[in-house]
Amino acid sequence: MTTNAQAPAKLYYEDVQVGDELPRLVKGPVTHLQLVRYAGASGDFNPLHTDPKIGEALGIGGIIAHGMLIMGFVGQLLSDYVGPTALRKFNARFKGMTRIGDEISCTGTITEKYEADGEARIAGKLQAADQNGDVKVTGTFVAALPHRA
Amino acid sequence: MFDKSKIGQSFPPFTIEVERGKIRELALAIGDDNPIYQGREEAQAAGYPDVPLYPTSATTFTFWGNRKMISQVVSLGVNLAGVLHGEEEYEYLAPIYPGDKLTGVMTLVDGKTRQGQSGSSMDILTIEIRYTNQHGTPVLNARQVVIARS
Numbered sequence: 001m002t003t004n005a006q007a008p009a010k011l012y013y014e015d016v017q018v019g020d021e022l023p024r025l026v027k028g029p030v031t032h033l034q035l036v037r038y039a040g041a042s043g044d045f046n047p048l049h050t051d052p053k054i055g056e057a058l059g060i061g062g063i064i065a066h067g068m069l070i071m072g073f074v075g076q077l078l079s080d081y082v083g084p085t086a087l088r089k090f091n092a093r094f095k096g097m098t099r100i101g102d103e104i105s106c107t108g109t110i111t112e113k114y115e116a117d118g119e120a121r122i123a124g125k126l127q128a129a130d131q132n133g134d135v136k137v138t139g140t141f142v143a144a145l146p147h148r149a
Numbered sequence: 150m151f152d153k154s155k156i157g158q159s160f161p162p163f164t165i166e167v168e169r170g171k172i173r174e175l176a177l178a179i180g181d182d183n184p185i186y187q188g189r190e191e192a193q194a195a196g197y198p199d200v201p202l203y204p205t206s207a208t209t210f211t212f213w214g215n216r217k218m219i220s221q222v223v224s225l226g227v228n229l230a231g232v233l234h235g236e237e238e239y240e241y242l243a244p245i246y247p248g249d250k251l252t253g254v255m256t257l258v259d260g261k262t263r264q265g266q267s268g269s270s271m272d273i274l275t276i277e278i279r280y281t282n283q284h285g286t287p288v289l290n291a292r293q294v295v296i297a298r299s
Contacts, residue, residue, distance in 0.1 A: 027180060043213040076180075084185075084201045085202075091239075092236065
């Protein structure tokens with residue numbers, strides 16, 4: 001495991017306790033334009049996410065967001081909290097479909113602190129849910145943090 | 150139904166160069182205007198050597214880098230109509246920055262067929278892509294679970 005010594009510290013190991021909550025991030029509302037833009041940026045051009053006729057033909061009632069867009073929202077939660085280069089593992093399970101107009105609330109809780117591969121690490125669980133509390137994504141992450149000198 | 154004999158099969162490697170502009174484009178599409186993803190100067194001002202990867206940037210390596218992905222998945226016997234994404238996981242093994250040239254190898258690591266109600270069945274496949282950089286160093290593993298109608 002390579003430690004990225006060049007990355008700036010956003011957070012120190014000593015500052016995090018099991019049970020701490022990550023600062024909540026609210027994203028959206030998701031727009032059709034955002035899905036078109038996300039399709040172009042990611043390269044996932046499945047028309048299910050951009051063409052309302054396809055969603056209607058499949059009987060799911062219009063277009064649904066890319067699951068990876070919602071994982072991206074949760075990625076922003078982590079990026080804001082520990083910084084992208086601190087991440088060692090990031091997992092997302094897709095639990096529900098997100099539609100145009102949904103507002104997505106991303107939350108997380110620290111579940112573990114430990115040393116591994118010569119690094120001080122924190123682990124946590126993650127969730128993204130809409131304005132009605134319907135869960136879209138659950139996940140976990142591991143990040144390496146520096147010790148406070 | 151997918152072909153169980155394909156479990157363990159790897160596909161020919163594909164290559165992708167990490168680009169600053171693709172990282173910025175992904176961050177902005179997600180609605181993240183953090184300046185570290187916008188350009189090298191902004192990233193350096195925040196203490197990074199260059200623009201860091203977005204946490205989900207590996208999805209762009211797959212979609213833009215592996216142009217044969219769809220035909221490869223079809224060759225496993227997967228019905229792409231109505232395929233669902235069940236899970237995505239990244240292991241970040243070493244730093245990746247713009248200019249790095251990555252090689253990805255996709256492998257079908259697991260698969261099963263599950264009988265549903267009304268006689269239908271679903272294929273649940275775990276696909277892993279292991280990326281190494283231009284020095285041969287393993288840098289990132291991406292794992293995804295896809296669910297397809299048999």
